[in-house]
């Protein structure tokens with residue numbers, strides 16, 4: 312049987328324990344998981360460069376032999392096709408995520424009806440964790456050390 316390959320896309324600015332939890336869960340249900348960092352974000356200036364994020368995720372995901380990390384530009388469906396992926400993995404933390412995720416999944420289905428979207432739930436202890444909140448709280452002096460991998464924490468300290 313052909314190995315099942317999936318893409319876990321995002322901006323990951325920075326990687327959180329919630330993302331890592333999803334990588335762990337996703338890596339258990341597919342043969343190979345490609346974590347894909349979007350290069351051309353429209354969300355304002357990122358805190359970490361794409362290269363820094365790539366390094367951090369590679370290091371954090373070292374423990375998972377069937378996970379690789381790459382970057383992409385343009386449409387996710389095109390990248391997924393290039394990669395030979397059959398599915399996109401996304402995390403849903405709460406109902407509030409659902410609408411955005413539903414729209415993206417439906418648009419991706421419209422663009423490529425063959426590509427499936429798999430939604431997984433991160434551990435409930437990370438339900439409220441987002442990269443945006445991590446950056447905001449850390450920049451104001453809050454302790455986020457239990458919410459991001461240690462190597463991300465070190466980079467945050469060095470950056471801010």
Ligand code: PNS
Nearest residue numbers: 320321322323349385386387388415418
């Ligand atoms: O971490 P994010 O910001 O929630 O990730 C969003 C991402 C990268 C998954 C999404 O913006 C994306 O896939 N962008 C690529 C452009 C694309 O394919 N757009 C059409 C699908 S809506």
